[in-house]
Amino acid sequence: MEAVLAVVVGIFFAAAIYLILSKYIVRILLGVAILGNAVNLLLFTSGRLTREVPPIIAEGIDALPAGAANPLPQALILTAIVISFSFFAFLLVLTYRAYQDLKTDNTDDMRIAEPIKDPLPPLGY
Template sequence: MEAWFALLVGIFFSVAVYLMLSKFIIRVLLGVAVLGNAVNLLIFTGGRLTRDVPPVMPEGADALAAPAANALPQALILTAIVISFSFFAFLLVLSWRAYSDLATDNTDEMRVAEPVDEPVPPLGY
């Protein structure tokens, strides 16, 4: 079962890299979302995928009696979902603002759309 998840994680990572190398912002946003899901699935797979034994230790025991799923990666995934959603929302608003100002989602055309006659603002060190 874990081999299938490893293959799925590899597919997610390759699709995410392919989408993030695009010159269109929407594809880059989709690549970031797929990358977040790939990382979450990787962390989940690393925490073992067993449903036979719950990760509960009996009273007075120092360790689990049998191999069980680790609860820490599952807790980390919940945190990562919230962080990746907020990061995706920020990138979505940023790309919407860039599209509304420059009227394009192509990054090559965005470079051309920058005003060249305005002076460069000074660095405020």
């Protein structure tokens, strides 16, 4: 099962990189979302896929019982979910604002900038 998930993680990373290298912002956003899911699946797979007892430590015991699940990958996945969601929300707002101002989602068209006009009229000296 871990080999299948490793292949899926590779496919997710490849698709994310392909979409991020696109020149359209909507594709870039989809690539960032897929990249976040690929990282989460990678962390999930690295934490082993065996069914083990929850990592609950009873009173008076100093260490995890034998055969307990590792809580670190679970904590990392929760953190990665929050970070990727907030990053995606920021990029979504940034993209929407750029589309409102520039009327395009093509990054090549966004690079063409108009010259800044002088807001003050020249002095009549």
